[in-house]
Amino acid sequence: MIHAQARKRDVVLKLGAATGAASVRVVQMDSAFPFGTCINTTVIQNPAFVDFFTNHMDWAVFENELKWYHTEAQQGQLNYRDADALLDFCDRLGKRARGHCIFWSADGAVQQWVKNLDRDQLRSAVQSRIQGLVSRYAGRFPHYDVNNEMLHGRFFRDRLGDEDVPAFMFKEVARLDPDAALFVNDYNVECANDPNATPDKYAEQVAWLQSCGAVVRGIGLQGHVSNPVGEVVCGALDRLAATGVPIWFTELDVCEPDVGLRAQDLEVVLREAYAHPAVEGVVFWGIMQGKMWRKDAWLVDADGTVNEAGQTLLNLQKEWKTDARGSVDGDGNFKFRGFHGRYVVEVTTPTGKQMLKTFTVEKGDNTPLLVDLADA
Structure with a gap:
């Protein structure tokens, strides 16, 4: 194998x-290949979720609570309470957390007050966002998604008129928290169905950031997949591995109404990820029925029962231990x-x-x- x-x-x-x-x-006792899931302030109150998370997950990522539109919905009114609560939850359970995300390039993910700023005001707000967030949590997030979905969005580059602004973001975050691994993060790269998000374009983006002086220490594949795409996934991983930068599946969910087929599809994707030496971890974008962004992708039923897809994950985790x-x-x-x-x-x-x-x-x-x- x-x-x-x-x-x-x-x-x-x-x-x-x-x-x-x-x-x-x-x-x-534990594996060097971690699994994780996204969490939010609601799901951590669910005993069945907490039980599964505690026993079978190593990492967490916050669904929305660290995003700029959540921490500063109104200019100057900072709210880190939810992020603090989730990070404290992870600390109590000995789980590491990904910092998702400092910025989000998609126009629709930018709050209105930020859109209303002129160029100089926006540049100042970007600097304040980095300084405030990264200084507050320095040393607590081993990973950061610095500027989410740059293959699909150009808000900051277009509004600031500066192609180098993503590299500036990387360099500023690294200055404030040099131990954090800084990631690019994007969707559809592993599916071969999006001309904006080919593996070649993603690899070129990494090379461009590096040429601008940014240190990219992680490539995030979101992995919102809807069918078994084993060979396609493998091809994308091979291309991205040529960058020499470690790869993570950062938001994996496998969507299929038939739970038996979902289990089969999930196994295909997980085996491809695990088999590839460039992949260093898998984080699910939710695991529980009714508590996920995408429907028909859950691993744990609402009553806490581990379904066939969830059991597939547990069987693989057992198989991959000695x-x-x-x-x-x-x-x-x-x-x-x-x-x-x-x-x-x-x-x-x-x-x-x-x-x-x-x-x-x-x-x-x-x-x-x-x-x-x-x-x-």
Whole structure:
């Protein structure tokens, strides 16, 4: 399988000959390939949603609460209460959150007071937005979508008359929060049905930003798909991977009224994403019936029942984790091949003595990872 090459590594646990014929059990606690979902202030009050999110998701992204039209609907009247509440929710559960989004290029996503500004006022407002948001949350969002959907919208470039304004946005955000990975984010790139959003145009956009001095550390594929598009997805990933920039599915939902077909379609997309070494994570744009932007895409029914599509996700998460057991060999080693992630090993000697140790299997070259447990 392709994913075994992209996501696995040979591991040698060195226990020493003194352990004799000790038995070994290796269990993967979490995966280096994260899954997440969007959240909002309503859905986090739903116990069934919180249960699924807590047990099966690693990341969150806020549906609307960080967008400029939400945090400053009226000029000068800042409202970060909702974003603060969602970020506190993530912190309590130990989940990371994507910062979506600082700006949104689509004309229809820009609030009226911003549209009413003249060029100089708009430039000042853009600077204030970056300064206010990024300074407030510096270090708390590992990712930012800096200027959402630039393949489909040109509001800031057209109003400011400056083709370099997106690069300015990237550079200013990086100045205020240098540890955050800054993303482009757009839709239809993976579907081959939108001439404005071809993989080539997206790759050219990344190269253009880089040529202007912006450091792009993530390519976001929204992934609002409605049919199984495996080969098309793979082709888009191959083209974007040539940029050398990591790829995330940032807003995935697979829309299909028949839940059985939805499960099949979802599996196609997830296997393509997981199999591609350039993809580093998948974030769903909702998971629960009645709580999503797109209908016929939910994984969890309104009463909390995990449906067939949701079970497909859980089955894949289980498939993509390692559980190995056996005995120490004559050289005092235990060898296995495991998915990247965090592990715990339990060693039981013939006399019944037990030892527990945690370690991490990270992406590496073709050489095995050596973990010395002899002195543990």
